[in-house]
Amino acid sequence: MGRYLVGRVLQTVLSMLVVVSIVFVLTRLSGSPIHLLLDVSATERDQEILTRHLGLDRSLPVQYGLYVRNVALGDFGNSILTRRPVTEHILERLPATIELGVVAMLLSVLIGVPLGVYSAVYRGRLLDRAARVFAVLGQSMPTFWLGLMLILFFGVVLGVLPAGGRGGLLHLILPAFTLGYFTSAAILRLTRSAMLEVLGSDYIKFARLQGLPEPLVLWKHGLRNALLPVVTFAVLLFVQFLGGAVVTETVFAWPGLGRLILESITTRDYPIVQAGVLVLSALYLAGNLGVDLLYSYLNPRIRHGGA
Amino acid sequence: MNRPLGLAFFLVALWSLVAPPPGLAAAPEGTLTVAVATFGNERWLPNLYVGAEDVVLKPMYENLLTRDPKTGQLSPLLAERWQMLDGGRTWRFVLRKGVRFHNGDPLTAEDVRATFATVAKEGSANSLAPEFRLIKSMEVENPQTLTVHFDKPSVVFGNKVNQGLFASSAFIQSKRAIEAGDAAERQPVGTGPWKFVEHVRGDRIVYEAVDNHWRATPHFKRLVFLKVPEPATRMAMLRAGSVDVIEIGGEYVEELKKVGVRTLLMPNVSWVYVILGGQWPTKPTYDPKVPWAQPDAERARKVRLALNLAVDKQAIMQRVLGGLGTVVGSWLMYPSDPWATDALKKPYPYDATKAKQLLAEAGYPNGFDVTMNLTAWPGRGYLPDVGEAVATYWEKIGVRVKRRPVDRAIFAADFRARAYSGVTLAFAAPLVAPEPWEVLFRAGYTKAALNLFIEHPKLDEFIDRLAVQPSAAERTRIMRDEFGPWLQEYVPGVAIGAAHAIAGIGPRIGDWPLIPGHMGFHNWEYVTRGR
Numbered sequence: 001m002g003r004y005l006v007g008r009v010l011q012t013v014l015s016m017l018v019v020v021s022i023v024f025v026l027t028r029l030s031g032s033p034i035h036l037l038l039d040v041s042a043t044e045r046d047q048e049i050l051t052r053h054l055g056l057d058r059s060l061p062v063q064y065g066l067y068v069r070n071v072a073l074g075d076f077g078n079s080i081l082t083r084r085p086v087t088e089h090i091l092e093r094l095p096a097t098i099e100l101g102v103v104a105m106l107l108s109v110l111i112g113v114p115l116g117v118y119s120a121v122y123r124g125r126l127l128d129r130a131a132r133v134f135a136v137l138g139q140s141m142p143t144f145w146l147g148l149m150l151i152l153f154f155g156v157v158l159g160v161l162p163a164g165g166r167g168g169l170l171h172l173i174l175p176a177f178t179l180g181y182f183t184s185a186a187i188l189r190l191t192r193s194a195m196l197e198v199l200g201s202d203y204i205k206f207a208r209l210q211g212l213p214e215p216l217v218l219w220k221h222g223l224r225n226a227l228l229p230v231v232t233f234a235v236l237l238f239v240q241f242l243g244g245a246v247v248t249e250t251v252f253a254w255p256g257l258g259r260l261i262l263e264s265i266t267t268r269d270y271p272i273v274q275a276g277v278l279v280l281s282a283l284y285l286a287g288n289l290g291v292d293l294l295y296s297y298l299n300p301r302i303r304h305g306g307a
Numbered sequence: 308m309n310r311p312l313g314l315a316f317f318l319v320a321l322w323s324l325v326a327p328p329p330g331l332a333a334a335p336e337g338t339l340t341v342a343v344a345t346f347g348n349e350r351w352l353p354n355l356y357v358g359a360e361d362v363v364l365k366p367m368y369e370n371l372l373t374r375d376p377k378t379g380q381l382s383p384l385l386a387e388r389w390q391m392l393d394g395g396r397t398w399r400f401v402l403r404k405g406v407r408f409h410n411g412d413p414l415t416a417e418d419v420r421a422t423f424a425t426v427a428k429e430g431s432a433n434s435l436a437p438e439f440r441l442i443k444s445m446e447v448e449n450p451q452t453l454t455v456h457f458d459k460p461s462v463v464f465g466n467k468v469n470q471g472l473f474a475s476s477a478f479i480q481s482k483r484a485i486e487a488g489d490a491a492e493r494q495p496v497g498t499g500p501w502k503f504v505e506h507v508r509g510d511r512i513v514y515e516a517v518d519n520h521w522r523a524t525p526h527f528k529r530l531v532f533l534k535v536p537e538p539a540t541r542m543a544m545l546r547a548g549s550v551d552v553i554e555i556g557g558e559y560v561e562e563l564k565k566v567g568v569r570t571l572l573m574p575n576v577s578w579v580y581v582i583l584g585g586q587w588p589t590k591p592t593y594d595p596k597v598p599w600a601q602p603d604a605e606r607a608r609k610v611r612l613a614l615n616l617a618v619d620k621q622a623i624m625q626r627v628l629g630g631l632g633t634v635v636g637s638w639l640m641y642p643s644d645p646w647a648t649d650a651l652k653k654p655y656p657y658d659a660t661k662a663k664q665l666l667a668e669a670g671y672p673n674g675f676d677v678t679m680n681l682t683a684w685p686g687r688g689y690l691p692d693v694g695e696a697v698a699t700y701w702e703k704i705g706v707r708v709k710r711r712p713v714d715r716a717i718f719a720a721d722f723r724a725r726a727y728s729g730v731t732l733a734f735a736a737p738l739v740a741p742e743p744w745e746v747l748f749r750a751g752y753t754k755a756a757l758n759l760f761i762e763h764p765k766l767d768e769f770i771d772r773l774a775v776q777p778s779a780a781e782r783t784r785i786m787r788d789e790f791g792p793w794l795q796e797y798v799p800g801v802a803i804g805a806a807h808a809i810a811g812i813g814p815r816i817g818d819w820p821l822i823p824g825h826m827g828f829h830n831w832e833y834v835t836r837g838r
Contacts, residue, residue, distance in 0.1 A: 035719035037348065039357045039434035042723070049430030081348055082508060083489065089508065148539050155547040163547035164540050165533055166510070253342075253535040253544075255510035263509050266714075267348070 008292055012285045019281040020071065023274050024064055032056065033080045033268035054080055067274070076275040081267055086275045089260060094279075096166055097256035100248070101241035103176040108184035109234060115184075116191025116230075117223060120199060131188060138185025147178040147251035164253040175252040179245055183237050190233055194226035201225075232291045239287035242280060335516035337815070337836060339527040341828065342535040342550040344688075348432070349508055351495040352485060353425040358434035358474030358739075362554075362827045363532050365470070366514050367409075368478030368497035369522075371400050371419065374471030376822050379741065381465045384522075385414060385479055385498065395460030395777050400468075402451045406521050408481045409502040416453035420445045421482035423455070433476050434739070437755065438467050460775040462782075466740050473576070473737040473826040500525050500832035509534055516832075523832040526817075530831055538688075542568070545811050552828065553811040556689050560629035563811055571819060572631075573808040575641040576826035577687070577735040579632070581697050581801035583611060585728035586761040589753065594728035598675050606669040611798040613665035615655040618700040620803050622657075627692045632806035638794040639736065639743035641805045641824060646743075646786035651795060655802060663704045674705030680732040681712045687735045694733035697801060722759060735806060737826040742782065744773045744790060751799075761799050769793070813837075 034047050034056070051057045055066075070077060076086040119131035154174060155163030162171045198204060199222055207217045246258035257276060264272035347360030356364065371386040383389075386400040406414040425431070427439035441461060446454045455464070468477050479498065484491035495503050500523050501514035512532040516525040533550065535541045541553040545568060555563065563570055585600040587593055595602050599610040620634040633642050637651035666674065679698045681691035691712070698708040711730075721727045740746055751761040752770045769790045776782045808826060812819070817835035 031714060031717045032720065035715075035717075035723065037357070038432045039436070042432065042436065044723075046430050046432075046436070047723070050432075053430065082350070082492070092507065093509075148543070151540065151543040151547075155549070156543050159547060163544040163549045164535060165544070165549065250537055251540055253533060253537070253540055255507060260509060 005293065008289055012289050015285055016278065016281060017068075020068065020274065020278055021064070023277045024067060024270075025060075027265070027268065027270045027273050028060065031268055033270065037081070071278070076278075077271040079264075079272050080269045081264075086271045089272055090257065090275055090279055093255060093257045093260045096254060097242050097245065097249075097258065100172065100175055100179065100245060100254060100256060101238055103172050104180035104183070104241055104245075105234065105238045107176055107180035108187055108237075111180070112184035112187025113191050113223070113227075113230065116188040117195055117218060119188065119192045120195035121218065123196065128192075131192070135185040135188045138181045138188075141181075143178055143182060143247045144251055146181065147175070147248060150174045150178060151251070164251075166253075166255055175245075175248050175254050178251070179241060179248045183234075183241075186237070187230060187234065191226065191230050194229055195222060198222050198226045232295070235287050235291055236284075239280075239284045242283055333526070335518075335525050335528040337527050338529040338531055339552070339815070339831065339834060340531045340533065340550040341552040341554075342533045342541040342544055343554045343828075344534075344536055344538070344541075346509070346512065346532065346534050349506070350432075351492050352488070353422050353476070353478065353480055354428055354431035354433055354436075355492070356476060357432050358476045361474050361476070362829070363512050364478060365475070365499070365827075365829050366501035366530055366831045367495065367499045367503055368480070369499050370470040370475050370477060370479065371402075371468040372465055372471075373469060374741075374822050374825075376471075376820055379471075379823060381469065384470050385419075386468075389465065391462065391465070391777060393460075395462035395464070395775065396457050398455045398457075398461070398464050399448075400453050400455070402453070403521070404451060406498050408484070408498055409496040409517065410481065410484070412481050412483060412496075413450075414479065414481075414498055415450040416447040417450070418482045419453045419479055420447055421485050422477065422479050425480075425485050426477055434474055435467055435476050437749070438464075439477070460777065462775065462777050463740070463742060463745055466742075466745065470829075471822045471825060472739055472741070474739045501530050504529075520832070525832040526835050527831075542566075542811065545813055548813060551813040551815045554828070555809060555811050557629035557631035557806070557809060558627065558689055558692070560631060560809060563809075568811045569813070569816075571810045571812050571821070573810070573821055573825065575633070575643060575738070575805045575824050576808045577737045577806050578639050578641070579628070579690075579693060579733070579735045579803040579806050580638075581614075581694070581803070582732045582734050582760050583614070583800045584725075584730040584732065584760060586763075586799065587725055589762060590725050592725050592728055597729040598669065598671060600728070608798060609665045609669040610671065611800070612655070613662040613669070613704065614701065614706070615798060615801050616658045616662035616665065617704045617706075618697050618801055618803075619657040620654055623693060623696045623803060624806075627689055627696055628806055631809060632804050634804040636795060636802055637791050638799060638802060639746050640786075640791060641738070643823070644741075644743075646783050646791055648787055648791070651787075651791045654804065655798075659700075659704055666704060666706075671705075674707055676707045676709065677701070678709045678711050678730045680718055680727070680730055681710055682715055682718045682732060684715060684735070690733045690735060693803065694731075697731075697733060725759070731801075733803075738824045741824075742773070743786065743794075744770055744782075748774065763797070765793060765797075 034050055037050060038046055078084060079086055079089055115131045119128045122128050151163045151174060154161040161174055165171060204217060204222055207221050242257065245256060246262050248254065249256040249259040261273055261276040264276065343362055346363050348357055350356045369385050371384060372381050372389065373384040374380065375382045385403055385406060387403040388401040390399045392399060402414060402416060408414060423439055423442060423445060426433045426435055427442060441457055443456045443458050448454055469475055481496055484496050500517050500520040502517050504515050505513040514530040516528050518524060535544065538555060538559060541555060544550045545553045546566060583599045585594055585597040599607050601607045624630065624632050624634050634654040635642060635652050636654040637647060640647045640651060642652055679694050681694045683691055698710060701708050736746060747766065748755055748770055750759045751766050753762045753767055773782055773785055810828065815837050817837040819834045821830055
């Protein structure tokens, strides 16, 4: 187990180094921030001064070497635009992203799991068909469109929920549902198929023959065993939420990390883009690692490389 | 005294006790929330902001002068008096007494000197830096008086220290704050009617009303700017009552009307045209093969005129800009300008047949290849659509147009280096200076550091004359009778016209007096509460 763990951690570190390198090169291929920081009327001398001040006059390999060294020491540098430490910007936005991610995840689990269970139990009946329509809609509706429709209906027509921005709990409902709907549909489908498999197994038949109450059979013996792939999937989705909520954050004017990265790409604020992507990929890789370790703990065949 | 009369006297007496004395405004209350698409670079010191931050900086800062909302003429703001001396080589500003920064420091001439020096310093991002670098020296005569000296006359320097124009970026800041550097960026101070409370980058900027401000105590207690990049969300937030004012493009005007949202028109705020890149024969990037910039001046002009006649400007104004603007044929002139005569206002006609004929006469009977950059600029998201529409019209006369969506950061580099010969681009110039030659001083004057898209000895000659002419009346005459007609005849690019801007406003907003021609929101302190 120890050897497996070390191997996976090394793989994760290597993956992050690759991510850092790719982001470093790609951001610099897309234009210089100098042209956005200065007015078009700025002279070449102004450009030279700012380029030197920001350290962009050094060769790319030197910039890269310095960057990797500083990151290894925990220093992500300063924002090109605000000259404030990048860590400050990330920490400023991370709570909003986590808040949205957690609530969206909770919503999708609370919607997806029960619907998935009932859909499996009442397979082929009206409830199952309705749940499947719900799932298909959730996975096919663009987040952008759904978000706007929800804003129009609940914010404008009914006037019961805020149309955008971050504030109290009410502000969270629409963006969290928009973000969580897609996932709840995926969780519903996964739960349904896992439950169908479990419900056909011998131990469930045995439990029923023993005369156990149906809710106990379903929720304790059935769901417990069907939940493992669902939990794995949910963990990875949650990590994806943290960085992949750009569209939802933009539509709802939610000041999260995804939007910060997107805006920093627009302004070529390299240090923020690099740090943001690094943080998200670290979370993703850590999530992946956690799931792998969990699996290997639960299923010894995986850590031994067996089938 | 009968009973009703007595009661009336009693009520009047009671009212006189509780009502505020005349001239004293009611205390600020409530929050005015505004959703805008961008905050610009979100920097606060004079050498760090570019000018696009105008909307979010203006509540907190003030300039020396402003423009009269009725006449557009210079009028006092932080300077109560000013003089242009020695034919424009010297400007003297006498500051208003009793004005204080939000940190309690009194405003002095030293603060003004420090601000001007910071705007001009090397590496400054401020869009006014080139103009302020022309200052030879500054003298603080006493705490209220600053004299600014130039080598050459600077007859429109008053327009550079003016609150009443877009990108009025010479906001006066405290010397102490400027010297504090980064600390001042976290807690900026100005002299304006709103003081800084909070800034969450990319999300919100919060201001609070300054009680008993020397000029105007705001009607609202708080002013909150929210950054909401998505226009549909801004509209929904306004309709839901989450915000009171939204920035919105003309392309949404019909939708706003349909849903009954109240709008505020800001007329003649930018000049829309298509830049024809490459008209710089003395520069290393000049390409003589570019049809509109070729050495044969007459043939080049025919091409430029053909590219104008091929385009139905009125249709673009109606369909792309939502009818918010006026098609005009003169250059960088607004219909309301004193130098805009009827002849100059007359647009180039839409005549595709004549355009084809001109192309044939210029030696291009089968058209030519051209690149149209489709680049969006902050606050002017409609520009790629204008470029697309123009490209479609050009194709009808045989010009083969390659559309190239380009990010602003990429194009800005080409723009500065004049590395876009043969490339065209729809652009909208905000009204950053009232006189058109002032804009061309940056964009088309070979003796300036810039000279971005056109050069011509005649243009230099006009700018040489206008830049040293201290008489505003004489400058108006030159622009009306000589400069305007020459530009119209020369056809530097494809003129679309003067565009208006609109804002969506909610029921909590009452009156909102704006300075004509000022692009972007301003005068928040004068916005009254709706009933």
